[in-house]
Amino acid sequence: MKTTPIWGAATALALTLSSCSAAVDTTTVTVITHDAWAMSTDAITAFEEESGYTLEFLAPGDAGTLVSQLILTADNPLGDVVYGVDNTFASRATNAGIFEPYESETEGTFADVGGFPGLTAIDYSYVCINADTGYFTSHDVPLPRSLEDLTKPEYAGLLSVTNPATSSPGLAFLLATVASQGDEWPAYWEALVANEVRVTSSWSETYFTDFSAPNYGGDYPLVLSYASSPPFEVIDGEATTVALLDTCFTQVEYAGVLAGTDNPDGAQAVIDWMRSQEFQQELPTQMYVYPISRDVDLPEEWASHAPAPTAPFTLDPQVIDENRADLIARWNSIVLD
Amino acid sequence: MQKVSPLRVAPRAVWWGVASIPLGFLAIYVAWPSAALLWRAMFGDALADTASTLSARTLGEVTATTLGLATAGTITALLCGLAAAWALYRLRWPGAGFVRILLSIPFALPTIVVAIAYSRLIAPDGLLSATGSLAPWIAIAAALAVFNVAVVMRVVGGAWAALDPALVNVARTLGASRFQAWWHVTMPALRPAIAGAAALVFLFCSTSFAIVLVLGGTRISTLETEIWFQVNIWLDLRAAALLAVVQIVTVVGAVLVSSHVRKRSERKVSTLTSEGTRPAQPRDTVMVALALLPALVLVLAPTVALIEGAFTGPSGWTLAYVSGLISSEIPAGLSVPIWQATLHSLEAAALATAIAVPLGLALAWSTAHSRKPATLEAVVLMPVGVSAVIVGLGLLLTLASGAWGPGWADPRWLIPAAQAVIALPLVARSVTPTLRRISPQIRASAATLGAGPWAQWKEIDWPAARRPLAASVGLAAAVSLGEFGATAFLARPDHPTLPTVVFRMLSRPGAESLGTAFAATLLLAVVTGIAIAIGEMIRGRTRSDI
Numbered sequence: 001m002k003t004t005p006i007w008g009a010a011t012a013l014a015l016t017l018s019s020c021s022a023a024v025d026t027t028t029v030t031v032i033t034h035d036a037w038a039m040s041t042d043a044i045t046a047f048e049e050e051s052g053y054t055l056e057f058l059a060p061g062d063a064g065t066l067v068s069q070l071i072l073t074a075d076n077p078l079g080d081v082v083y084g085v086d087n088t089f090a091s092r093a094t095n096a097g098i099f100e101p102y103e104s105e106t107e108g109t110f111a112d113v114g115g116f117p118g119l120t121a122i123d124y125s126y127v128c129i130n131a132d133t134g135y136f137t138s139h140d141v142p143l144p145r146s147l148e149d150l151t152k153p154e155y156a157g158l159l160s161v162t163n164p165a166t167s168s169p170g171l172a173f174l175l176a177t178v179a180s181q182g183d184e185w186p187a188y189w190e191a192l193v194a195n196e197v198r199v200t201s202s203w204s205e206t207y208f209t210d211f212s213a214p215n216y217g218g219d220y221p222l223v224l225s226y227a228s229s230p231p232f233e234v235i236d237g238e239a240t241t242v243a244l245l246d247t248c249f250t251q252v253e254y255a256g257v258l259a260g261t262d263n264p265d266g267a268q269a270v271i272d273w274m275r276s277q278e279f280q281q282e283l284p285t286q287m288y289v290y291p292i293s294r295d296v297d298l299p300e301e302w303a304s305h306a307p308a309p310t311a312p313f314t315l316d317p318q319v320i321d322e323n324r325a326d327l328i329a330r331w332n333s334i335v336l337d
Numbered sequence: 338m339q340k341v342s343p344l345r346v347a348p349r350a351v352w353w354g355v356a357s358i359p360l361g362f363l364a365i366y367v368a369w370p371s372a373a374l375l376w377r378a379m380f381g382d383a384l385a386d387t388a389s390t391l392s393a394r395t396l397g398e399v400t401a402t403t404l405g406l407a408t409a410g411t412i413t414a415l416l417c418g419l420a421a422a423w424a425l426y427r428l429r430w431p432g433a434g435f436v437r438i439l440l441s442i443p444f445a446l447p448t449i450v451v452a453i454a455y456s457r458l459i460a461p462d463g464l465l466s467a468t469g470s471l472a473p474w475i476a477i478a479a480a481l482a483v484f485n486v487a488v489v490m491r492v493v494g495g496a497w498a499a500l501d502p503a504l505v506n507v508a509r510t511l512g513a514s515r516f517q518a519w520w521h522v523t524m525p526a527l528r529p530a531i532a533g534a535a536a537l538v539f540l541f542c543s544t545s546f547a548i549v550l551v552l553g554g555t556r557i558s559t560l561e562t563e564i565w566f567q568v569n570i571w572l573d574l575r576a577a578a579l580l581a582v583v584q585i586v587t588v589v590g591a592v593l594v595s596s597h598v599r600k601r602s603e604r605k606v607s608t609l610t611s612e613g614t615r616p617a618q619p620r621d622t623v624m625v626a627l628a629l630l631p632a633l634v635l636v637l638a639p640t641v642a643l644i645e646g647a648f649t650g651p652s653g654w655t656l657a658y659v660s661g662l663i664s665s666e667i668p669a670g671l672s673v674p675i676w677q678a679t680l681h682s683l684e685a686a687a688l689a690t691a692i693a694v695p696l697g698l699a700l701a702w703s704t705a706h707s708r709k710p711a712t713l714e715a716v717v718l719m720p721v722g723v724s725a726v727i728v729g730l731g732l733l734l735t736l737a738s739g740a741w742g743p744g745w746a747d748p749r750w751l752i753p754a755a756q757a758v759i760a761l762p763l764v765a766r767s768v769t770p771t772l773r774r775i776s777p778q779i780r781a782s783a784a785t786l787g788a789g790p791w792a793q794w795k796e797i798d799w800p801a802a803r804r805p806l807a808a809s810v811g812l813a814a815a816v817s818l819g820e821f822g823a824t825a826f827l828a829r830p831d832h833p834t835l836p837t838v839v840f841r842m843l844s845r846p847g848a849e850s851l852g853t854a855f856a857a858t859l860l861l862a863v864v865t866g867i868a869i870a871i872g873e874m875i876r877g878r879t880r881s882d883i
Contacts, residue, residue, distance in 0.1 A: 036844055037830040038670040044831070058748070059830040060733060065569045069733055069826070072377070072574075076738040092572070163555040165570050201550040204449070204843040208851050215651045215848035225846065232847035235651060285669050288845060325571055336556050 028054045029266035030079030032258070034066045035059045037084065038286040039279070047273045053266050063168045063253075064089055070258070071096045081267035083122065083255040083274065087314075088171050090116050090254060091321030100257040102268055106275040109294040116317060119254035122274045123289040126227035126312050127172035128248035129159070130241050132213045135221035144222070146246045147180050151191035160198040160210035160220040163336075165328050167202050168251070173224050174331055175320060176249035179313035189334045199335060213241045227308060228288050231301035245309035253289065351790045356703035359696040359761065360716065366758045367720045370731025371581070377734065378578035391567065391576035395558075400583055403543050403559040406474070410481030410542035411535055417482060417635055418489025419531070420628035426494030428625065430617035436629065437494075438869045441487040441811060443636055445819030445865035446643075447836045448484070449843065450858045452551035454639035455480045476552045479635060481545055485538040486632050488763065491812055492537070495805035496530035496770050497523075498614050529599040530770040536595035536714075537766050540588060540722040546822070560584045564724045581727045588722030589715055596711040643862070646855030651848045658852035662860050668853055670845050672831050675838055675857060679864065682818055682834040686868065688753035689760055689817035694810055696757070697764025702798060704765065705772035717765050720758040725822030728755075733826055748827050755827065756820045760813035767809035768802050775801060811872025815865045835861045 037059055048054055058078055060069045067089040070082060074096060085093050093099065094116070101118035113124045129150070136143050141154050150159055162170035181188045198220060200206045207225055210218040213233050227248055233241040255274050257267040273279055280291035284299050290308070291298075298306075425437050443451060455476050500523065508518040544561050558566075560580050567577040617625060647658055661668065662675050671678070704713045720728070732755060739746045775797060783793050821836040828837055835857055842854035 033830060035825075035828060035830070035840070038672065038841070040667070041672050041831075044672075055831075057829055057831045058737075059828045060826045061569070068569045068572050069730065071572065072730060073733055073738050076734070076740065078733065078738055165566060166550060166555055199555060201553075201555045202449075205551060207846060208843070216851070229846040232845075232850075287670070328570060 026263045026266060027052065028056055029081060029263055029270050030056045030058060031270060032066070032070065032079040032082040033057060033059045034063045034084035035061055036287060040282055040286060043278055043282055046278060047270075051269050051273070053269060055270070064171075067093045070098050074098045074259070077258045077260045079258060080261040080263045081255060081257055081270045083253070085119065085254050085256065086168070087114060087116065087250070087252045087254075087317045088168065088175065088320050088324070090119060091317045092324075093256075094118055095321065098259055100259045100261065100264060100267075102257040102264075102271060104255075104268070104271045104275050106272050108275070108277075110275075110292050111290070111294055113250055113292070114252050114314060114317075116252075116254055119256040120271050120275065121252050121292050122255050123280075123283050123287070123292050124250060124252040125289040126243070126248040126250055126309055127169045127176070127224065128227045128243040128245065128309065129173075130211070130213075130223055130225040130229050130243050132211065132221040132240065133242055134214065134240060135212055143242070144244060146244075147177060147188070150197075150222070150247075151188065151195050153195070155195065155222065157196040158220055159192070159195070159222040160200060160206045160218075161224040162200055162203055162206050164331055167200075169203050169224055169226070171324075171328075172249040172251050174327060175315050176247065176313040178323075178327065179249070179315050186330060186334055189331065193335055197335075211241075215240070226288070228284070228290065228302060228306045231299070231305040232288075234301060234305055239305050243306070243309075245307065246311075248309040248312040250312045250314050348790060352703065352706055355699050356707075356713075359700040359703070359765075362692075362696055362754075363716065363720065363758065363761070365736075366732070366754055367723065367728055370735045371723055371727050372731075373735050374574075374727055374731035375578045375581065378574035381574070391563070391573070391579065395563070396579070396583065399558050399560055399563045399580070400587075402557060403561070403584075404587070406477055406481065406549065406557075406559060407539050407543035409474070409478035410485065410545075411539045413478050413482035413635075414485035414489050414538050414542075415531070415535055417632040418486045418534070419493060421486065421490045421632040422494035422497055424625040424628040425490065426498040427614055428617040428621060429614050430621075430625070433617075434870075434873055436633075437490070437873065438811075438866050440490060440632055440636055441815060441869045442862045442865050443483045443639070444485075444487045444812065445815040445861060446484075446639075446858060447819060447821055447839050447861070448480075448545065448547035449551065450643065450839060450854070451480055451483055451639045452548045454642035455548075455552055473553050473557060477548055477557070480548045480552060480639075481542045483635050483639060484545075485541055486635060487812065487815075488538050488541070489531075489534045490632070491808055492534035492763075492767050492770075493527060493530045495767055495808045496527055499771060499801075499804065500526055502615065529773065532595040532598040533766045533770055536591050536718065537721065537762060539591045540718055543587060543591075544584070544722065544724055546725065560587075561724055561726070564726050568726055568730065577727070581724055584722065584724055585719075588718055591722070592715040592718055593711065596714055640862070643855055643858055647852065647859045650852055655852070658849070658856035659859070661853055662856055668842070668849075670841055670850070671833060671838060673833060675835075675853075675860070678833045678835055678838045678857075679860060681832055682836070682861070683864065685753045685756060685834060686814050686817040688750075689756035689820075690810060690814045692754065692757035693760035693764050693813045693817070694806065697761045697809065697813070698768060698802065698806055700761065700765040701768035701772055701802065702794070704769050705775075705798075710773075714769075717762050721762050725825075728758075729822065729824070729826035737827060748829050748832075752824050752827055753817070755824045756817040757813075759820055759822070760816045763812050763816060764806070764809045767805045767812070771801050771805050772798055807872060807875040809872075810875060811869030814868035814872065818861060818865050818868065835864070 037057065044055055060066060063084055063086050067085055070093060099118050104120040115121055131143055144150055144155055149155065161173055164171040164174040177188050178185045198210065200210065206223050208216055210220040211223045212218050212221045214235060215233055227243040230239055230241045230243055233239065255271045257264055261267050277293060277296055280293040281296040283289050283291045284302055421440060425433050504522050505518045508522045546561050546565060549557055549559050549562050560583060564577045564580045567573045567580065648654060650657060665674050667674050700717055704710050707713050736745045736751060779797060780793055783797060788796065819836060838857045839854050842850045842857065
């Protein structure tokens, strides 16, 4: 980590202090992650023993917050390597020049869900509408299939989604509607609003408070979540929820070397480790995302209850970055005002 | 009893020696990071993607919303807290200590949990649904009050317990009715403490983030939520800085009003301390019940939801989640067992309290002995009144990026220090009113008799400060245990604390995650209760030797 202070006012004092401790430490690698980071201690210790590096972690916020903070601290980076920048924010980060380009070339077969120049894809997930199957069986209403179905009168007042400004699945869902409806997306959202869509600030509220699935008992049988959520709702071997696979948007998470690191070798070693089987096979249980590696097996429940969508929606990260602010502002005026 | 203008007896050098420690601390951990961020915002590169989305209209609206909600939250907390303070600090009855602890616990609960518990109330079939579009506003004001009832109760209660009952007795003997005696004697004496508590609560309310976001359904924006948006979504630091400046102006405004009220009402007393409590009589039962009812309802509503969540699984009652707390198994998504996260929380909170209590005492002493107490009070309140987003980001830009070397950046020290910053005003505010009520004549006589600053401190200030100080220890520990604002920016995922566990569990699907989140919150509540109980025990012990 670079320790050159940047503050004019404090420079004199800070320089004296930091120069005393400026000895470059190349055995410690500081990993900056989003706040959903989780990895088993075993996997981390194994890497540390094998590589000789000591890992330290810092999680300054969710995926969007993470990028803002990396950009703000670009002159004096908080760490050596970052994990968790996703395709909805990657362009903002790379355009700000906070990365030292590095694309891991470890051996193996990897899913082709969307690369990003200068970064290494580690995992991916699908943001999809989930349905409480019990509700639809007992009310004798067919499950909705597409985004268009959600605007039909039989699904009025059944859907809870999250605000794209405060929740990353919310942003992914907005992008799904943009990818599917093109320039007509505002009209689509007006139709959703007319169909009494509920909007919350966070995924936890939509999922835990609103979802009518038997585990929670809220009032909404349709909620915004992930393709990998239904395995968590299996009761006595029976799935109680299902992801609607024609409503999904692909989220890819990347790792990158932070520009200005004084330990690029350590940073690259960490990224290579994140592509290794040992790391990849823990991803479904630890962070509940799909591993990018095709060489590891998914947990059994995932194989049976979390099928991947065949044609998820995607958008070019550059397009996302150019339009994100306008999309959210526009969404705000349609949905919240 | 007489009104005397403040007279500084402490020599200037001593005053500066004492004051410079807490002020230096606040300068390093609040003023510098915030100023660094504001500086960066105004003179650094513009980072925003697009033209600022912040219009004058939005600015006006969010400011009005912030003031409105903070006022509503403060009034609710004051009404419930004052009544509770009377019943719990003026009267002695078995169980009063337990209720005091119970009412203080929400202070440490992660706001997101209370917010989710309250969101049930505004659900389509919830209690508040009848109020229609007003429901989110009422829920926000109530939830804000839940956190702050403890502040009012403790700050005012401390002063009330030390209020000489002889004054009221004299008034009553002279023919004043109960109400007249209360209004003309008790209230004026308590007004400094009430003004102090109100300012503090107002600032806590005006910078609340999760409650407004969750209960407002993201439709209600305040200065704090708007700052968060501007930084994290639009990356528009200039707009965020402008909002932060407005927020700081509000802080100063609130402090000015508070100190104006205080100045008008402050009277010096020549007695050092007095025992203002009396044993409750059977005839007090109804009054005590009525006084405690609002506070208990406010606090118990989310608590019941919490307990229900911790003990209910998909197939009814279960002890699985609670027993998971002490199991050595590591829940998926965490790197350590929960008991270890509990230890991390305790460690950080103990350190934060150990920093906040002496510094808060030094600050209270400095304020009480200052010629410009209003200025100092504004300084004291800064950590509460400045956006956690601004302070947190500022810390990332300065100390956490190693501007002063790795020692300062070490989160083992930085996190408790950032927590102490929030606890410090609570300690200072709890002690200052009592110290200010000491008549300068006592000090003057002591000085004439040859007592130096140290002897005066030992014989005059310390005996008076001890009890409110002890009462604030629990509060300081509670706020450190639950703090998840500025320190969320410095979180170490491999070193989770209880609030981190709750937050993490709430971001994974599955009944088990939700149950564990509730159970961990319950554990946090219990740990907080114990911390406050320890504070109460110290307070109980100091009573006997006054």
